[in-house]
Amino acid sequence: MPEIKPFAALRYDASRVAGDLTGLLAPPYDVMEQSDKDALIATSTRNVVAIDLPHVPPKSQGPPETYEQSARLLREWLNDGTLIREPKPAFYLYLQDFEHGGKHYTRRMFIPRVRLHPFSDGAILAHEETFGGPKEDRLALMKATQCQLSPIFGLYTDPAGIVREAFAPAEKTPPHVVGRLEGVENKLWAVTDTGACARVAELLADRRIYIADGHHRYSTALIYRDWLRAESGGTLDDDHGANFVMFVLASMDDPGCLILPYHRAISYIDIHTVLDAWSPATEEASNGPADVIVCAGPTGAEVPLRFTDREKLATLEAQECPAWRKLDYAYLHRYLIDELLQEAIGSEPEVSYIKSADAAREAARNKSGVALLMNATPLSHLRDVSEAGGLMPQKSTYFYPKLATGLAINPLT
Secondary structure: OOOEEOEOOEEEOHHHOOOEOOOOOEOOHHHOOHHHHHHHHHHOOOOOHHHHOOOOOOOOOOOHHHHHHHHHHHHHHHHOOOEEEOOOOEEEEEEEEEEEOOEEEEEEEEEOEEEOOOHHHOOEEOOOOOOHHHHHHHHHHHHHHOEEOOOEEEEEOOOOOHHHHHHHHHHOOOOOEEEEEOOEEEEEEEEOOHHHHHHHHHHHOOOOEEEEEOHHHHHHHHHHHHHHHHHOOOOOOOOOHHHEEEEEEEEOOOOOOEEEOOEEEEOOOOHHHHHHHHOOOEEEOOOOOOOEEEEEOOOOOEEEEEEOOOOHHHHHOOOOOHHHHOOHHHHHHHHHHHHHHHHHHOOOOOEEEEOOHHHHHHHHHHOOOEEEEEOOOOHHHHHHHHHOOOOOOOOOOEEEOOOOEOOOEEEOO
16 A cells, blocks of 8 residues: 655745745646746746746657756756755645635645555556656656656545544644645645654555546656666665655545536537437436536537436446446547447547536637536546546546645655
8 A cells, every 4th residue: 555755845945935935836737838837937937837847738748958958947946045955854734725616615635755656556546548748748857857846636535534633733833835826825834743744654554545637747757767777777775766756645535625527519510410419328307417518609508418328338338347337428428429429420529628617618609519518527436436447538537726836846866
C-alpha cells in the first residue's frame, strides 16, 4: 500500500510577498492556452507558469530550448531568493475555500511525497487512459529542471475524518501563505511536527490512492525514475527523490471534494437526427431524472432522455468491468455515439468536451449542432472502476476547483 513521506519543498519566499502568493500561482498547465500564460506573466514575471508551461500546447514535446529556459529560470529564482528550500521535511496542509451553486465549500487536503508504484501493484489506481505526447512534454521538463512542478491530485477514503483530525491543530494556526486564483482562496501550512506526520502516514498506509487528475504526470514520473535508474547504472538509493512523486491528497468523503459533469457538443447536426438515431436506446424522461439532456443549438429546445438498454454494453464491450458498463459516459460514447449515431450519419461525429453547460449550448449554437448536458460521475463509480482496473472514457470527470500550481515544488535530486 502507499508509502507517504514529508519532504522539503521548494517554495516562494513568503517573507518577500507578505505571505500572499496571489499573482504567482497558476492553474494546472494542461488547462491553459498561450493567452492564459501571457495574462499570468503580465501580472508577474515570477509567476510559476513561466517555468511550468514552457511549450504550448503541452500535448507534445516542444523545442529543447524551451525546457532549457525553464531550467535557467528555476536556477535564477533559487539564486536570487525568489524560491527557497524548506529547512525541514513537512506535510503541507492545503485548504481551498470556494463557492459553487450558491454554497460555500472548504476542501481540505495535504501535500506529501508518495512512493511510486506501477498501477499493477494496486496501491495507486488510475481511471483514465494516457497518451504519449503529453508525457514527452512533462518528461523533457522534468529532465531539464530535475523537479516536479505541479502536483497530482489523489483521493483516499476516510469516512470518519481521522486524517482531518490529525491536521486539526495546524489548521487552528494562521496559514503560512495564502493566494487567490480564479476566485478560489488557497491556504497552505507547513506541518513539520514529526509525530503528526508519522500519524498521518500510518493512517494512510493501508489505503489505496485513486488518481483524480494528473494521470500523465504520474506516468511521466514512472518513466523519469526508470530513465534515471538506467543513467545511474541500474539502481537508485531507496530514498532518492525520483522514487517518489508529489501528490495533493483529499478524502473522497470531504464535502468539498466536488466532481462536476463534463458536457459534450456535437457539431453540424440536427437534433431530430440525434433523437431518431438514439430512439432504440433511449426514451424521453418526461418525469423523473434524465441521463442526458439534448439541446438544439439553433433553437435552444431541450429534450431530456433516459437510457433504456444499458445491458447492451455487456455485448459491445464484454471485456470491460461491470462498473465501467454502469457509466453514463460509457453508454453515451460507446453505444449512442460510436454505434447508433455514427451508423445513422455514415461518419464519425465531431464531438467537443466542455465544462460549462452554458458554454456547451453556445458551442452548439455556433456550430449548428447539439449540446449534450451530462450528470456528474459519482465518486463511488470512479472508485469502483479504478479498483476493477477499468479506464473511463476521456473527460468523464471534472474535479472542481482545480489545484493551484506554485504552492510547493518537488525537487527530485
